[in-house]
Amino acid sequence: MDEKNLENLKFQLQQLHNEAHEFVQSIPPMQLYGAIGVVIFTISFFLIIRLFKRRASNTIVLTGLSGSGKRVLFYQLRDGSSHLGTVTSMEPNEETFVLHSETTKKGKVKPVHIVDVPGHSRLRPKLDEFLPHAAGIVFVVDAVEFLPNVRAASEYLYDILTKASVVKRKIPLLLLCNKVDKVTAHTKDFIRKQLEKEID
Structure with missing residues (x-):
């Protein structure tokens, strides 16, 4: 110029x-x-x-100890299959989809953002990335292998329940007992009582 x-x-x-x-x-x-x-x-x-104004979150976080069945639950929610032969994940598995059980319903069905967070102790910090956006937490417990893991499960559950983001936002938590159809599985009441006893 x-x-x-x-x-x-x-x-x-x-x-x-x-x-x-x-x-x-x-x-x-x-x-x-x-x-x-x-x-x-x-x-x-x-x-x-x-x-x-808060936007309503649609994120559900699946967490629990490694091997508790979170990945299988993720696939069952997504497409109704169990994807047998899944392996322990090293990265969070996340996807937004309409729940398989909702696909047959008529009308407007909203998709849900499901995040499967690895349960290995070294990978648990990844949970902190998703909790601030979570609408709910599903803590998965293996009902068959519960007793050998009761202490680790209760410590992990306690850590989640005392996280600032969970307490501040009052994020609801569902305790899901997986593999209860097996003969050697513990009952949900037994699992709940044992976890409460360990946390107290």
């Missing part, structure tokens, strides 16, 4: 500034103050609404 164009632009901006100043001077002060007040009130109102 050469110097002549720059001077021309500067002159136009100065002229625009002068016209705006004259326009503001021609408005009675009470109207001007009223207009400014309305603008400030409107902006403040929308900012306050935006701050306090």
Whole structure:
């Protein structure tokens, strides 16, 4: 841009500034103050609404000890299959889908964001990434292999229940006893009582 164009632009901006100043001077002060007040009130109102309005979360976090059956549950929720032969995951498995049980229903069915967080102790910090957005937590317990893992399960459950994001948002937690159809499985009442005893 050469110097002549720059001077021309500067002159136009100065002229625009002068016209705006004259326009503001021609408005009675009470109207001007009223207009400014309305603008400030409107902006403040929308900012306050935006701050306090929470979007309803649709994220459900599946967690529990490694090998408890979270991955199988994930696949059953997604497509009704058990995907036998799944292995322990090292990364969270997440997907948004309409629950398999809801696919036959008519009308508007909302998809759910399901996150399967690995249960290995070294990978548990990944849970913290998803809890602030969670609408609910499903803690999966293996009902067959429960007694050897009762202490580890109760410690992990306690850690989840005392996390600041869970306490602050009062995120509901469902204790899901997996493999209860097996002959050697413990009952849900026994599992609940044992976990309560360990946590106390």
